[in-house]
Structures are given as structure tokens and as C-alpha cells.
Amino acid sequence: MVDFRLSEEQEALRASVQEFAREQVAPVIAEHYEHKTFPYELIRQMGKMGLFGLPFPEEHGGMGGDYFALCLALEELARVDSSVAITLEAAVSLGAMPIFRFGTAEQKARWLPQLTSGENLAGFGLTEPGSGSDAAAIATRAVLDEKTNEWVINGSKAFITNSGTDITALVTVMAATGTRPDGSKELSTIIVPSGTPGFTVAPGYSKVGWCASDTHELSFDDVRVPAENLLGQRGRGFAQFLRILDEGRIAIAALSVGLAQGCVDESVAYAKQRHAFGQPIGNYQAVQFLIADMELRAHTARVGYYDAASRMLAGEDFKRYAAVAKLHASNAAMDNSRYATQVHGGYGFMNESAVGRFYRDAKILEVGEGTSEVQRMIISRDLGL
Template sequence: MVDFTLGEDLEALRLSVREFANDVVAPVIGDYYERHAFPYDIVRQMGKMGLFGLPFPEQHGGMGGDYFALCVALEELARVDSSVAVTLEAGISLGAMPIYRFGTDEQRAQWLPRLVSGEALASFGLTEPGAGSDAGGTQTRAVLDETAGEWVINGSKAFITNSGTDITALVTVTAVTGVNPDGSKELSAIIVPNGTPGFTVQPGYSKVGWCASDTHELNFDDVRVPAANLLGERGRGYAQFLRILDEGRVAFAALGVGLAQGCVDESVAYAKQRRAFGKAIGEYQAIQFKLADMEARAHTARLAYYDAASRLVNGRDFKRQAAIAKLQASDAAVTNAREATQVHGGYGFMNETPVARMWRDAKILEIGEGTSEVQRMIISRSLGL
């Protein structure tokens, strides 16, 4: 028998994060959002709750949970705000997870305790101005100075989350480190601590959404780091981060489901109290059917990420299911955000309302961590096409 209900521990986590999102995040996040300010106090409290350590073993200071636990937390946060949710998602799946998956014992001991406690954040530098989904177009280069025992890095990265906060500790950079026997670029991953000479964090972007999250362009001008900062095997950077991105897509799907469900929650509450032509608009079948479709989208996408997350934590192949979950969740989020804005009418067009923030936040879910087109490529290839 297949049971889609959460176990006792996950249900307790879900309720705890929901309470935090409703009581701590919801009352203040609108102000952070409009000021384009990073919510340090909220992040600090998430760290004290252990959220940044959810999928990591206790030996590294984590909570001993797994990716399913992370996804449940992300969904509940994103029901209220996506900036906070993506700060957690990127801090774990793109920041700390590469070091946990591929780092040496020394690298884990150096970085993980602060990252899993939320005292520090890490970022992941893959995307470049001319290389997004096509990671093979990477232009950033790292040359090994064998005499000095250092990597010398030159290039730039774009749209990097959590890269310029006061608590950002490092960025893991993918760079061309040579040429493979078949003539393709050899890509490797290298840890660059913040504050390293020649490493410059550019001013934050002016974004459509995720306005309370941290996103920057990064420049590297003869940046020197120890040869020991190589993360994983030389030449395996691309393969390593394909794995990281597959996992991240499951988490991204959970975030999208949270936004989609948040649109339902806000719209149902509004439809019950907004009156037109003598009765609540929720009594009109046109609104009822719109809300029914929104709930169906959120529910279907949730089942998709539950399946992908379950496969991931049980050691089964999950690449196709991750792509399906990410595709379905991002579509549900974008569609529900549009419909929620419509239900709210003029009020939905005012930035102070939660659905306006959700409308602005939704679109990036069809772009970040692999566009919807890339997800369709992954799915079709898994079908042998």
C-alpha cells in the first residue's frame, strides 16, 4: 500500500516551520522585500531552529535528517515567502551540500560546522554571463601554479545566490582547468573564500522578484587559492554539479509547491471575505472553479516532489522524477500566482499584498536550476529520444 502521509517526525517539522513562517516571517517580510534588504534576523532564527542542518549528519553539526525533511521545510516557508525559502534552499543544496558530498575530511571540518548551523552561508558559482544551462560554455579559467601550489582563477559568474551577504563565507566556483582527451573543456570545482584578494562581489541586482534574497555578479582577477581548495577530483566538476543540480531540483520543486499552495491559501481567505453584488465572491462558481483548479495543481505537484524526494533518500534513480517535479511545480506556481492575482482584482496588483509578491517571485522558478526547457530535455532523453 502506498501512503502519501508524512510520518510523525516530518509532520512535527512541518507544523513547526509553518508556525515560524506565519508568526515570524509573515509579519515582517513585506518590509524587507520592498527595501530589497536581506533578512538577517530571520536567517539567524532559522539557524537556531536547525533548518540549515536538516539533511546533514549529526557528526557535522547537522540534524541527522534527509532531503525529504528539507523539502517539507521549504514548502512551508515558501507558502509565506520565497526569498526566505530560496535563501535556505541555496544555502543547503548549492552551498553546503557540494562540500559535504565531495569535500575532503579537512574541507568538511573547516566549513561545514558554520554552514550547517546557519552562522555562515556558501554560494555556488556555475552560471556566467554567457553560460547558463550550457555549462560547457564556461569561460572562467583556473591555472595551477605548481611552484606556488596555488590555483590562479580569472573570470566572472552571474546571478549567484547568497554570494554577498555579511555572513557569506565562500563560493564554490566551476572553472576550466584544462582540456579533456576528446577536446572538450576539463571543468573542476574550486573553493574560494570570501575576502580573497582579486575576488570582487559586485552590487546586488535589481530583480523582479526574490527581492529579499541576495544575488550578485562575481568577478575573479588573478585570484589565488591553495591547490588544496580543489573540491573533489580534478576534471569532475561538471559531473559533480550535475548531481548537485538534480538534488536541487527536488528542493526547488518543493519551493514551487509552497508558492502554489500559498496562492491557494491567500485566495481562499480573500474569496470568503470579499463581497460583490451582495455576497462573498467565493460563493460564485467562477471563483470556486478557479480555486479548485489551483488546489489541484498544487496537490499534483506536491505528489511529484514527494516521489522524487522519496527516491533520492532511498538511493534510487531520481533524475527523471526530479525534472518532472521541477517542471510541474514551477508551472503550478506561475499559473496559480496569475490566478491568485486575478481573484484579488485590483488589490492583487498592489505590492503590499502577499499574492503580488508571489506573482513577482513565481517566474524565476521556470528559469533557475535548469529552465523548463532543460527539464523537458532531461525527461525526453530518459524516454530514449
Template sequence: MTLDHRLDAEYEELRRTVEQFAHDVVAPKIGEYYEQDEFPYEIVREMGRMGLFGLPFPEEYGGMGGDYFALCLALEELARVDSSVAITLEAGVSLGAMPIYRFGTDEQKRTWLPKLCSGEMLGAFGLTEPECGSDAGGTRTTARLDPETDEWVINGTKCFITNSGTDITGLVTVTAVTGRKPDGRPLISSIIVPSGTPGFTVAKKYSKVGWNASDTRELSFDDCRVPAANLLGEPGRGYAQFLRILDEGRIAISALATGLAQGCVDESVTYARTREAFGRPIGDNQAIQFKIADMEMRAHTARLAWRDAASRLLHEEPFKKEAALAKLYSSEIAVTNAREATQIHGGYGFMNEYPVARMWRDSKILEIGEGTSEVQRMLIARELGLTG
């Protein structure tokens, strides 16, 4: 028996295709979008035409017939150039469309997935709330079923929701308390809310430190009514469903973080070869060489971690711990690599015209979004049998 970590021909072709797209299409344009806080509709449309939003979904729903590993490969290559574009794809697929694919009825899948897979429409994932943060089980948004109209009536607020307010956003799947267990704990369900539904208000974009070319907003629901048929999955199982979605999403975020970390290496190698100080390239200095060597070591190790977690997912093996390990490690080394890349670039690293400045600003959120580093450590400890 042999163990081969190399990509097969199909995966490698995808990786190369996305790599070329990132360098030829994303890199020349994204800086302007980023500095103007504009959503890159043109780039997203091209990603849709390439089939990136449909990578892990079956062809019967308009997908590419690929898998989650293929999605993560694409995310890593995009994030080597820009994280705003990568997070738009990640959230649109793993958080927007995947819950419908995993838990939706046949009718829900036929209704929503074709447009989500084509990139014609974006979906969003409404979980986080202003007063709950990492405590997703503390959901305060409520939904009651009106028996006279057979509609869910939703009230509450969600925050930090990616892809929720673009011109092509078509739906947000929200978690809401729909009842109580005998011991008083909430029953949380998931409900699909189409964009433009009366009572559903999307706030203006946040002013963010990073990810400036992605869409992030607060959402509010004031007696927002949707049909009872918009329930996603089993009633009272919304929390469990989204925990599964978050486990998968952490692999995707790990791939994205790995891409950012590798992008820092790419930019630092190029700069070290061309930037001269005291009559020679700074890359001739051992101090710079060691910094970049350590950066490459971190990115390589992070790649092994997310690929291991993704492999376990594809083989239907337990992957919760491995996903948490990958997300924790890759997000923290992305921050480290971004800091070191900025240091290598010196004053130029503080200038927004250089990609490493954008990477530095984008990296920190990776230790927070889709489960903070502290939450990942809790999950790992629990999987090791440590409770309390």
C-alpha cells in the same frame, strides 16, 4: 503491502514547526524587507537557531541528522509565505553546503560544514556565466595550478549567484576549466573560494523583479589565488559533480514552487471568504470556486511529484527524470496559480501590500533557475531514450 503517503510523526512535527515559524515570524516582517530590497538577517539567524540549515547533514558536522526530504518539507512551508526566505535556505543548503558534504575531503567538511549548518555562514554555488546560461558545459572561467606556490589562479566571471554577497557569506564554490581532454573538450573542476580572497570581487546586488529579499550578485575573479587543497572532489569532475547537485536541487526548487502554489490557494481562499461584491462573498460565485479548486489540484499534484522524486533520492534509486518532471510541473503551475490568485484579488492583487502580488513577482524565476523549463523537457526526453 500497503502504500501510505502520509507523513510520519517526525516529519509532520517538522512541517508544523516550520509552518508556525513562517506565519508567526516570517509573514509579519518579510513585506518590509522585500519592499526595501533588504536581506532578512534577523529571520535567517532564527532559521539557523532552529537548525534548518543543518537539516540534511549528520550531527558530526553540526547538522540535525535529517535528510533531503526534511529540507524540502521546510522549503515548501516557508514558500507558502515567502520565496525570498525559502530560496535563501534552499541555496544555502542544497547549493552552498551540499557540494562540500557530497564531494569534500574530511578536512573540508570539518572546516566549513559546522558554520554552514548553524546558519552562521552561508555558502554559494558559482556555476552560471554571462555568456553560457543553460550551457553549463561552456564554462569560460579558468583556473591554473601554479606549481611554485601550489595555488589555483582563477580568472573569470559568474552571474546570478544567490547568497554570494551577504555579510555572512563565507565561501563560493566555483566551476572552472582546469585543462583539456585529448579531443579538446574542457576539463572542469570545482574550487572553494573563501569570501574576501584577494582577486575575488562581488558586484552590487541585482535589481530584480522578484525574490527582492534574497541576495543575488555577479562575481568576478582576477588572478584570484586559493590553495591547491581548495579543490573540491576529483580534478576534472566538477561538471559531473554539479550535475548531481543540480538534480537534487531541482527537487528542492520543486518543493519551493509547490509552496508558492499552495500559498496562492491559501490567500485566495481567505480573500474569497471575506471580499464581498454585489452583496455576498465572491467565494459564493462558482467561477471563483472553480478557479481555486483548479489551483488546489495543481498544488496537490506538484506535491506528489516532488515527494516521489525525493523518495527515490533517499532510497538511492534513479531520480533524474522524476526530479526534472517535478521541477518542470511545479514551476509552471506556480506561475499559473500566482496569475490566478492575482486575478481573484482584482486590483488588490496588484498592490504590494498583498502577499499574492509578491508571489506573482516571485513565481516566474522558478521556470528559469536551476534549469529552465526547456532544459527539463530535454532531460525528460533523454531519460525516455530520445536523443539527437
């Protein structure tokens, strides 16, 4: 019989992150969100808790856990705030994970201890101003200067998370490093440390949501890094990117579930305290049904990411299930944030309210790390269509 109940160790992790989110994140995040400031102190505390090292072995400074442990932490953080949750998600699944999956022993020794501890962050330079879902259309180029044994990188990246903070250590950059016999681009991934001459970080975006997370456009003007900064095998960048995003979709699903569940939490509490026509609005069937549907979406989305994560950890093909989880959970987050705003009325339209932030944060979950349309393409193709 399938059992989706958490183990004692998993429950302890979930409870500790829940406590941190409610007692440390909740009291201060509205201020960060309003002023669009990065919550360095919260990130430092998360590092001390070991959250950035959850799925990594102890030999690399990690906690010796797994990807499901990361997902549990993301869900609990997102029940309170998505800016903090996406900072952790991107730092682990997009920042440190490529180095862990594909890096050399020297690259792992140099970078992983500072990334798994949360002392530093890393970004994943994939998306460009002219290419989003069509990653194969990447225009950034890297040419190997054989005289100096250096990669020379030119191009730009857009919407890159954790790329411009004071603790950002590096960005892994996807670039065309040549042309294949069939005329297609040879794509490779190269590590570019922060502060490298020619590597410029533009001012942070003015965003609809995730206002307390770090997102920038990056430019590379004759940026030179050693040849040994190549991450993994030359020409395997696209395959690496697909593997990283398959895993990341499970993490985004967990974050989406957290937001969806946070909408339930806030709506239940508000429905009990807000009175209309002489009684709590939670006594009215119209409100009860809205919240019941919200709980339905959050619960089924949680089962979806639990299933995808279990398949991944079992070594099974999980691509379709990750896409299903991400698609359903992001839809649930978007729908629940709309319902929660309706339950809260005018108060839900205020940025000072949690549901106001949830509403603004939810939409990007249907776009980031693969749009909903891309998820449907993956699912249908895997079904043989």
C-alpha cells in the same frame, strides 16, 4: 499500498516551520521586499531552529535528517515568502551540499559546522554572463601555479545566490582547469573564501522577484587559493554539478509547491471576506472553480516532489522524476500566482499583498536550476528519445 502521509516526526517539523513562517516571516517580509533588504534576523532564527542542518549528519553539526525534511521546510516557508525559502534552499543544496558530497575530511571539518548552523552561508558559482543552460561553455579558468601550489582563477559568474551577504563564507567556483584529449574543457570546482584578494562582489541586482534574497555578479582577477581548495577530483566538476542540480530540482519543486499552495491559502481567505453584489465572492462558481484548479495543481505537484524525493532517498535513479517534479511544480506556481492575482483583482497587483509578491517570484522558478526546456530535454532523453 503507497502512503504519502507524513510521519509524526515529519509532521512536527512541518508544523514548526509553518508556525515560524506565519508568526515571524509574514509580519516583516513585505518591508524587506519593498526595500530590498536581506532578512538577517530571520536567517539567524532559522539557524537556531536547525533548518540549515536538516539533511546533514550530526557529526558535521547537522540535524541528522534527510533531503525530504529540507523539502518540507522549504514548502512551508514558500507558502509565506520565497525570498527566505530560496535563501535556505541555495544555502543547503547549492552551498553546503557540494562540500558534504565531494569535500575532503579537512574541508568538511573547516566549513560544514558554520554552514549547517546557519552561522555562515555559501554560494555556488556556476552560471556565467555568457553561459546559462550550456554549462560546458564556462569561460572562467583556473591555472595551477606549481611554484606556489596555488590555483589562479580568472573569470566571472552571474546570478549567484548567497554570494554577497555579511555572513557569506565562501563560493565554490566552477572553472576550466585544462583541456581533455578530445579537446573539450576539463571542468573542476574550487573553493574560494570570501575576502580573498581579487575576488570582487558586484552590487546586488535589481530583480523582478526574490527581492529580499541575495544575488550578485562575481569577478575573479588573478584570485589565488591553495591547491587543496580543489573540491573533489580534478576534472569531475561537471559531474558534480549535475548531481547537485538533480537534487536541487527536488528542492525547487518543493519551494514551487509552497508558493502554489500559498496562492490557494490567500485566495480562499480573500474569497470569504471580499464581498461583491451583496455576498462573498467565494459564493460565485467562477471564483470557486479558479481556486479548485489552483488546489488541483498544488496537490499533484506535491505528490510529484514527494515521489522524486522518495526515489532519491531509496538510492534509485531519480533524475527523470526530479525533472518531472520541477517542471510540473514550477508551472503550477506560475499558473496559481496568475489565478490568485485574478481572484484578488486590483489588490493582487499591489506589492503589499502576498499574492503580488507570489506573482513576481513565480517566474524565476521556471528558469533557475534548469529551465523548463532543460527539464523537458532530460525527461525525453530518459525516455529514450
